[in-house]
Amino acid sequence: MQLPPTVEEQPLISLEGVQVVYGANHLFTPVHSRIVAGELLSIVGPSGCGKTTFLLVLAGLLRPAVGNRVLENKLVDSRIIYVPQQDALLPWRSLRANLGLGSELQHLGLASAARVEKWARIFNVTSFLEKRVHELSGGMRKRICLARAFCADPSVVLLDEPFNNLDFVDRRRVETFLRTWIAEDRRAAVCVTHDIEQAVAMGDQVGYFSKPPDDPRNDLMRFDVMPIPESLRKHPPSQRWAHPEFHGVVEKIERMFDHG
């Protein structure tokens, strides 16, 4: 694996030869991965390949059968927040209280009302904070869920298909937001998506699960990481789509799946 030039320091989270076992089956070959401050790792792969499992292991919510998960010295588990694919909003709470759930559970001080307001503004949900959960569309729910996670002030967010149900405009907004959020304060994000173009547009590296072509006996998925070339990386997501190198990178990743 080729490391990006920025990582002289210790990664926030590293996985060392991690394997997960469901029943009698291993899910993938041992995974090595480093989550580095200031970077966004996009994850792509066919359905059922273990992307969610990978995030759960990173979050510390699932203990791997084999291998280790190592955190940077100053990082604690509660600062790593996993954002599941399902909304799981609590219908007996107002949306305001739903948005504040994470910061409430983590006791992030009395200023939490202001905190909720702030994140509601950022995710553009202020206008329906007083509504009930069942009155919302899928896209609105998703935005509340994202705001709920960021409101708890994580250092690392692990996003499981956060772009489902979001419309085109919101996708671009969230991508841009993620980049600025990461850059602010030694933070990192991991984002599972099934859209390779999007993975390339916003990531610093793209992690992908694929079947290795050279070993027909081995039926397990393998995890690899492809760094986005520096020339592409220096542009914000909105400008990468039109970049001459963009489609080359996308196709390179697509080819990894074709022979899988």
Next chain:
Amino acid sequence: MLVRVGLRFLPLLVFLAGWHLICAGNQRRTFLFSTPGRVAQQFWEDLTSGVLAGHAGITASEALVGFILATLAGTIIGLLLASWSRLSDIVAPYLGMLGAVPVYALAPMTIIWFGIGFWQKAGIAFLSTVFVATNQAFQGASHPPDDQMLIFRAFRARPLQVLWKLRFPVALAWVASGCRLNVGFAFLGAFLGEIISSNVGLGHYIMKASSLYDVPRVLSGVLALLMVAFAIDKAVSALFVARARSMVR
């Protein structure tokens, strides 16, 4: 729309007309089944004199007191069990069994336990609903939806936070959604208690009339019972059930 609502009265009219045609003018049948006219007359008499309202009020209050106490007790016990797994491992099978026992079989004993007054009827109503309420609260609190549980884990909620902010609300929603069934059982319990021994209530009114072979009065009591049960059922589902359903999903 008006026609469709109007059509709903058709079966009732057919029933009443058939009843009248078969029974009116025949002394034996009238004695056994009375006629719609006589029942209506009796009902109107007892309604306007306030007799029926008095009896119905007593029965409804017995049922409601038993039901409310059982719902409160059941919710508290269910939550305790759910938050104390060592206890629930021991107790849960008994809870299931007790829920399956027809509590009405114990009804005669309630005279010994609670006397023959108001609390005997409320007691039967309580016993016939408390197990369902407990079970609802216990099930709701011990099985919050997986996705909601995952959110709490993702935010590293502590067990006590999970209890108060997730298990407790889910249990309440489950209890509320069981209320409609339960209020019917409570009503049946109170009524049964009155049949066993009483000097007021719809059960008493009907028992007394039937031992005097006063069929119009029996049926007018049944009609009152039907109306009270219907009203309580509507009130309970408007208050709890609809709201709970949107929460349980």
